Amino acid sequence: MxxxxxxxxxxxxxxxxxxxxxxxxxxxxxxxxxxxxxxxxxxxxxxxxxxxxxxxxxxxxxxxxxxxxxxxxxxxxxxxxxxxxxVPVRDGASPADHGLLGELVDGAEAGEKEEVAIVLTEDGKTADEVITGKKSLLLIDDEEEIGRYLDHLFRDRYLLYRASNGEDGWKLAQQVMPDLVISDVRMQGMDGVELCNKIKRSEALGHIPVILLTGETATEARLRGIEGGADDYITKPFDKDLLRAKVETVLRNRDQLRRFFFDSITLKETAIKVPAEYQEFLRRCIEVVEGNLDTEEFTTRKFAQAMGISRSGLYQKVKSISGQSLNAFIRSIRLRRAAVLMLKDNMNVNQAAFQVGIGDARYFREQFVKLFGMTPSEYIKKYRPAFNGELNIIKG
Known part of the structure; x- marks a missing residue:
């Protein structure tokens, strides 16, 4: 220091x-x-x-x-x-006299093991708005009454952001990167279908699911929403329990996508069904990374170029599928390949690590344990006898 x-x-x-x-x-x-x-x-x-x-x-x-x-x-x-x-901390004042420190002290004295809820007053945000395990929803509706009602429905379970029109909703979506967007269809300026279409065409935002709300009942109106890329479409007046259930279902499907990624990357058989486009994207990612195992300085920028997408677009898509950064994603694929080499080609741990471009054997073992839940040696002992050269056959 x-x-x-x-x-x-x-x-x-x-x-x-x-x-x-x-x-x-x-x-x-x-x-x-x-x-x-x-x-x-x-x-x-x-x-x-x-x-x-x-x-x-x-x-x-x-x-x-x-x-x-x-x-x-x-x-x-x-x-x-x-x-x-x-409010600065005064000389001689106890930590409890200062809001931020006081909460930390209270939590420590109580022997709490969980995170302490800290109020951050400088920008009006609470700790949950800085770091939280809650999923985030962006609510977009130009009717204040509907906006307040949606806020009431979801405030207890989700981190909420609100916008009163499509243009502001688009700007806010780029800023906060919500886990899901709920938007009215009929709004002045950019309507909900246009907004949805713009989100879905965006490299950075295209992975975000969108639920559209509308007072229209005509089949053509619903079709227009679905064709715009909406993940679901609900007619007003809507049943609150139905809307909540649809939100939970869409977000659960996103979690299943990450589960599918994890099972695929750790060579486990999976019964989870995901859209073919995501399966193809994962297959292509594995193909590109494994094709560059011997490439020195295989950067995230080179990864994006090989995938034919911008670096920011690739980052957002990888993040939505795996929950990982690009570098962690690449490392997972390298470790996956090492696992195959140890099982299929009977390589030892050091040989496999070197083959996938990880020269530090200790680092390789640490990362392998994080991904597979066991050491490379334990993995070989457990799975090598049953491995027949095919992927996705190992029973977890």
Missing amino acids: VLGENSGEVSVSVEDSGCGIGPEDIEGVFGKFRGIAQKGFGIGLYLVKHFVESHRGRVYCQSELGKGTRFTIVLKKGVSHLPADA
């Missing part, structure tokens, strides 16, 4: 001597990742950035592949730069 100071600022730098971060990935290390109930998705760096910027500071990353990474936090001295309603 390195501490620095000048007349107006203080800085703290921490660095390691690890593998480093590629220049194409540095811009995303502070990003807000979904699926945080999973492990290893980098939510810590997002929170660092959030808190530092809330205090009008800055944080940045410097890295070089093969040499290591440095993170630096810079904060201004004093309190004059803080918002007028910010």
